[in-house]
Amino acid sequence: MVEGMRTHAAGTVSVDDVDGLVTVAGWVQKRRDHGGIAFFDVRDASGVVQVVADPDEHPVVDDLKMEYCVSVTGTVRRRPEGTENPDLATGLVEIGADDVIVLSPSRTLPFMIDDRVEIDERVRLQYRYLDLRRPRMAANLRARSRATAAIRRTLDGLGFLEVETPTLINSTPEGARDMLVPSRLRQGEFYALPQSPQLFKQLLMISGVERYFQIARCYRDEDFRADRQLEFTQLDLEGSFWGRDEVLATIEKVLAAVAKELRGVDVELPLPRLTWDEAMNRFGSDKPDLRFGMELVDLTDHLTGTEFGVFKGVIESAGTVRGINAGAQEWSRARADQLTERAKELGARGLVWMVVEDDGSLRSPVAKFLSEGEQGAIKTALDAEPGHLLLIAADRWRTAVEVLGGLRNDLGRPKGHDELSFLWVVDFPLFEEDEDGGITFSHHPFTSPVSIDEMRDHPQGALSNAYDAVLNGVELGSGSIRIHDPAVQRQVFEILGIDSEIAERRFGWFLEALEYGTPPHGGFAFGIDRLVMVLQGESSIREVIPFPKTQTGVDPMTGAPTWVDDYQLAELGVDLTASSRARRDEAGGSEG
RNA sequence: GGGCGCGUAGAACAGUCUGGAGUGUUCGCCGGCCUGUCAAGCCGGAGGUCGCGGGUUCAAAUCCCGUCGUGCCCGCCA
Numbered sequence: 001m002v003e004g005m006r007t008h009a010a011g012t013v014s015v016d017d018v019d020g021l022v023t024v025a026g027w028v029q030k031r032r033d034h035g036g037i038a039f040f041d042v043r044d045a046s047g048v049v050q051v052v053a054d055p056d057e058h059p060v061v062d063d064l065k066m067e068y069c070v071s072v073t074g075t076v077r078r079r080p081e082g083t084e085n086p087d088l089a090t091g092l093v094e095i096g097a098d099d100v101i102v103l104s105p106s107r108t109l110p111f112m113i114d115d116r117v118e119i120d121e122r123v124r125l126q127y128r129y130l131d132l133r134r135p136r137m138a139a140n141l142r143a144r145s146r147a148t149a150a151i152r153r154t155l156d157g158l159g160f161l162e163v164e165t166p167t168l169i170n171s172t173p174e175g176a177r178d179m180l181v182p183s184r185l186r187q188g189e190f191y192a193l194p195q196s197p198q199l200f201k202q203l204l205m206i207s208g209v210e211r212y213f214q215i216a217r218c219y220r221d222e223d224f225r226a227d228r229q230l231e232f233t234q235l236d237l238e239g240s241f242w243g244r245d246e247v248l249a250t251i252e253k254v255l256a257a258v259a260k261e262l263r264g265v266d267v268e269l270p271l272p273r274l275t276w277d278e279a280m281n282r283f284g285s286d287k288p289d290l291r292f293g294m295e296l297v298d299l300t301d302h303l304t305g306t307e308f309g310v311f312k313g314v315i316e317s318a319g320t321v322r323g324i325n326a327g328a329q330e331w332s333r334a335r336a337d338q339l340t341e342r343a344k345e346l347g348a349r350g351l352v353w354m355v356v357e358d359d360g361s362l363r364s365p366v367a368k369f370l371s372e373g374e375q376g377a378i379k380t381a382l383d384a385e386p387g388h389l390l391l392i393a394a395d396r397w398r399t400a401v402e403v404l405g406g407l408r409n410d411l412g413r414p415k416g417h418d419e420l421s422f423l424w425v426v427d428f429p430l431f432e433e434d435e436d437g438g439i440t441f442s443h444h445p446f447t448s449p450v451s452i453d454e455m456r457d458h459p460q461g462a463l464s465n466a467y468d469a470v471l472n473g474v475e476l477g478s479g480s481i482r483i484h485d486p487a488v489q490r491q492v493f494e495i496l497g498i499d500s501e502i503a504e505r506r507f508g509w510f511l512e513a514l515e516y517g518t519p520p521h522g523g524f525a526f527g528i529d530r531l532v533m534v535l536q537g538e539s540s541i542r543e544v545i546p547f548p549k550t551q552t553g554v555d556p557m558t559g560a561p562t563w564v565d566d567y568q569l570a571e572l573g574v575d576l577t578a579s580s581r582a583r584r585d586e587a588g589g590s591e592g
Numbered sequence: 593g594g595g596c597g598c599g600u601a602g603a604a605c606a607g608u609c610u611g612g613a614g615u616g617u618u619c620g621c622c623g624g625c626c627u628g629u630c631a632a633g634c635c636g637g638a639g640g641u642c643g644c645g646g647g648u649u650c651a652a653a654u655c656c657c658g659u660c661g662u663g664c665c666c667g668c669c670a
Binding site: 032033080082088108109114116118119121122175342441550 | 593595596598599602603604619620621625626627628629630631632633661662663664665666667668669670
């Protein structure tokens with residue numbers, strides 16, 4: 001885009017422009033002053049072009065520092081033979097300066113605008129506006145924009161209606177912690193920021209929208225991770241009169257369109273599907289990374305008669321023994337301790353390791369407790385060759401597979417993001433056990449059961465109509481066919497132990513809405529931040545969020561969150577606890 | 593809520609284990625030289641609360657305790 005102050009975008013100046021008079025504007029990337037001749041690079045959003053000037057004719061060139069904002073008018077010329085720069089898109093040409101104007105000088109930078117240096121992230125966030133000038137970050141911004149454009153293009157083509165839902169809604173204590181906003185007009189009452197537009201999109205189905213989507217900001221007040229922020233962006237989508245396969249086919253098209261846009265690859269559709277059961281048993285995860293093998297193997301049957309106490313105890317108490325072949329790994333006592341520690345972190349009580357020696361024998365702290373036959377069976381089951389490391393976990397099923405699934409990821413996961421492995425995980429259990437042995441929904445309580453009878457009679461084994469999308473072991477998002485029958489919805493609340501009075505108070509308005517001819521409906525939501533993160537080869541969501549927060553929820557640039565004045569609190573009918581007040585006073589109090 | 597790592601000049605680091613003068617490297621910054629560089633080069637210079645507080649010691653960037661900041665992970669994230 002070229003207008004007004006310039007005739008050309010810097011990155012587009014080419015041999016076609018030779019002998020032409022051009023004006024470019026941008027930032028001084030680097031000045032190289034040779035005395036009688038000086039070069040500097042001008043960078044704008046489109047790229048970089050080199051300017052040549054005689055400092056005697058243009059003394060202003062002596063003043064140019066990095067990141068000065070400048071305008072340059074001059075004549076495009078071919079670079080002298082042997083001085084072309086093949087690394088630069090505009091490397092065949094340069095601009096001979098006639099006029100150089102400093103539009104805006106720059107202070108000395110806190111860090112250089114350069115992808116080759118790793119800067120402390122706190123400093124980057126404090127000067128995010130400079131950080132975003134770096135080519136990698138600028139590329140991530142553009143990628144994100146292209147991703148959302150591709151999403152809108154695809155869904156518009158499929159007849160979807162983009163609808164905005166409110167971001168000040170009612171709080172529901174289930175699920176993640178709500179971000180709360182105090183109401184001034186109704187002191188003492190609070191809005192919540194939406195964790196997702198879930199109920200509103202279902203209402204839109206009742207409203208007759210039939211095909212809805214929204215690129216929605218969502219909020220969850222939980223602890224941070226590399227792939228989790230307080231606020232994040234989802235593609236939220238819902239449709240009526242369709243089933244799971246139509247939802248998946250739609251989302252697949254969107255994912256493929258974004259992958260095509262950002263990676264130029266054609267993702268083969270339909271995407272592979274795994275049942276939750278298979279994902280857990282083979283990969284120890286409900287978001288398996290299929291870019292590598294190292295699959296889990298059930299060793300229980302080979303060890304039913306074992307004398308080894310740990311295995312014996314687990315098997316007798318209906319647990320399971322699972323193993324993985326981690327392949328050739330550097331091995332040491334320290335490494336063994338480290339992996340055992342990690343296994344415990346993942347919930348295991350311990351970890352059995354075995355290294356296959358050159359003669360085929362097993363080196364392991366537990367080898368002496370296992371019979372020759374048992375050792376042989378383990379080796380065969382795990383395809384063990386000399387030099388391989390075998391890891392075995394014995395526990396209740398869920399723990400055993402999840403521990404090995406975690407270790408599998410630690411040990412086998414490819415470093416790069418070159419390969420893309422999308423997949424669906426389907427047939428999730430409807431409920432799972434919570435820590436008190438009670439029952440809790442594994443998706444959300446609006447997810448329909450595959451069978452209502454099964455849900456009522458055997459809730460533990462009941463399947464739900466929920467599905468997840470996974471890319472390279474990253475959970476992109478999930479969806480489900482919803483409950484459209486208010487009676488079933490009430491039953492689910494009941495099974496979950498939500499008192500009918502409470503359900504009525506919290507969700508009565510929604511249950512009532514379901515009574516007015518609700519169409520069968522279902523949908524999906526996936527995290528745009530995570531999708532763009534993986535496609536851009538980033539390992540943190542913060543690299544694709546323009547202004548993210550640190551792990552403690554702070555924005556180092558603006559200082560948010562901040563203390564507020566007493567009069568603001570008074571207007572809201574909110575007071576600080578004594579300890580918060582003390583911290584505020586210690587910090588120098590409120591501003592203004 | 594918990595575990596682990598990191599914090600030294602504007603930036604990136606080494607030095608910390610094994611205590612001995614703020615020692616050093618690269619980039620940036622300031623001054624000078626330089627007509628084909630593109631992470632230009634050469635010469636010179638400035639720049640430090642070793643995150644903060646306490647302790648041990650004749651002596652602490654270094655050892656110990658606490659604290660703050662930051663990152664990764666576990667819990668949490670329907």
